[in-house]
Amino acid sequence: MKINTFHLFTLLFALLMILGTGCDLYEQDEYRELVQIESYLVAGRQLPVVRITRTLPIDVEYTFESAALSGAIVSITLLDENGGTAEVFPYESGAATGIYIPQDDTHIVEARRSYRIDVTFSNRDEQLSAVTTVPDQISVINDVRESVVYQSDEQLEIVLAPTVQTQNQNVFVFDALALNPTPESLTPFYLAAVNDGDAEIEDFFSNSSGLINEGNFDIMADGTIFLNFPWIGAAFYGETTVVTNSVDRNVAELLRSQEVQLGGSTLSPGEIPNLRYNIDGGIGVFGSISSDSVVTNFLRP
Template identity: 55%
Template structure:
């Protein structure tokens, strides 16, 4: 499970760090960048704190981390009042990364958590809240092997999830366990076949993008059916397929990042900011739940 959660962090961190903002660099203002992902059934998240950098400087967390922060996460009751407060301490080995003092507590689905950050040496005050999605549970039997691009598309049936804010939003992450050039599916092989220095590592983990309610089928028993998109398969062979239910904060970051990459749908010079849902800074304090299945994608006959 640790490998799966690491892959989730990798995907979402990429969305955060490589998004573009329309800040006026002639009037550059430094912002505190927050990054933390609460996962249902896992320990409280680590919180990463850094600062932004001017557009002409290369961003590096190791160069921009922030120390001397006081970090608290509060579990709120149904009335929005504090129920339990969790203190954090800065890592002695990784400056700028803050860890919960209590590691035994597990994040609860359908609960709301509030992040508060102040500093001993700067005036910034950061706050954000997230409501954790209901626990994702795959309930159907998954075939050991699926023929790539066959009529029998991989189907994943989830137990009926309870809604938190508005509609449920899902993301598929695929993690190849047999990454090799010879195992690349045709679409991804066509991307790299003319490259001299081939690096296939960026395709080991693939994300489907957001899957909203309009893209899945409710079944009579209350479960929901999701059909895994073939574009998510980069490698033949054994793969982990992670089904994620993401909260509103993560959905906003991913959705607004997709708009930034909208090409001709944007007016010239118009690149909207990412939606952060962080008061006093930028970044993401979000939550998700996940379940993982294992299957093999085989070559067509």
């Protein structure tokens, strides 16, 4: 069943958690304070909030409030096809320190367009900038089954309308948001994790598939994109909102490097690189996403 609401909370929350712990991912004998930007454009939505913080030493407990920075001068610029300025959107301080909101709440983020963020300060010397190209708007066009038997041979199939590619390859992330999560409805893998004390049930209320690259989906002759929702993404039996996200290069590189940090690599600890950021003059992410959502029911075998 197709729904109109875009549920982006899982992916964006995951990214915020990555960035919130970013100060732990630097060698501490080389620690220096860095400015961090967090902002995500979503195709078809209003301009986003921008969060600006500083990194903290490893021996200081991280909270957004303690890391938040005031005095930032923020703007997001819509670029023309030659990289020049098409329109500038100034930002202003929000209700909380470190939160910056657009003065113009009418602009709708345009798919397949590039945007640049610029940040300077009235009370610091740093100058930061970054560019993102918003993925083409995706749309689920098949009649998604209202129910699917968990781990059956027939996976949940998602077919997307043809899109214009804005990077070398399309990269997707599925999010599964359980609509009635209970301990009794956990699927076996996640039930074991909770029972073993390795996780809390709340960790799986919304669950991400990780990156899905072109080797894991098919592009048909007519340009439609055929994806199978991976069973590892289903943490609960029952009614679930399944969100398909097309992510830009900046978000993809951050998630990919995070997978390496968390053990998805054969590299030894001394060889594992820091997270990959796209911010000139600082760290963080200025990225973009397009999404569409459906609802299905994962049935017990």
